Amino acid sequence: MDWLDSVKWDGDGLVPVIAQEAATGDVLMFAWMNREALAETVRRGQAVYWSRSRGRLWHKGEESGHVQQVHELRLDCDADVILMKVTQLGHAPGIACHTGRHSCFFRRYEDGAWRTVDPVLKDPESIYK
């Protein structure tokens, strides 16, 4: 699989992945894939990451139902970062973050502090039952 060999995997065999919502352009989250996760993502057409905390493949949405349908994969100039265009399924508007927010990037820098500026769309306790 040449296209998998073209990716410059880091010392841990991982590549950083940016998930961007196709319809809005919103950057939803950032995670990691290993070779198997990337192959599985392409095979399923849904995001499969490598969970560094759990040390296993993580089919995004496997618990929450918040699956990411993958429309496009892009590789950067150094072949060591992937950008993925997705539709965030399972809730409208899409919830990518485990906090129940649309995007993981819900804190904005303002005057020397990170302020939470985006609302919780669904209580995480009802997402992860």
Next chain:
Amino acid sequence: MDWLDSVKWDGDGLVPVIAQEAATGDVLMFAWMNREALAETVRRGQAVYWSRSRGRLWHKGEESGHVQQVHELRLDCDADVILMKVTQLGHAPGIACHTGRHSCFFRRYEDGAWRTVDPVLKDPESIYK
């Protein structure tokens, strides 16, 4: 500086940074910052990264003139990734990539291969004189 301490720096003292064009939503590039780079970015209002290859601060555009004006900084739920909204200056349309392309993510996955799908806007030889 509490806001700098809130960032979860990795084992090398770095945090990954996604640069997104404010006007278009295009993801332009991915790079790294250390504490000093992030502080400088906020102080200048322009992107200052940590160049891992050169082992020094890298004021984006210092050679190319392709400076990034920073409009917004966001921190993710785990406090270990930064999303930055920028205007890519120095050329119209903006050139963020050292290959002379708009975005570093110019290769798209198609049928088992990464295909270059975005044009070179300016010859890199004339960018880096």
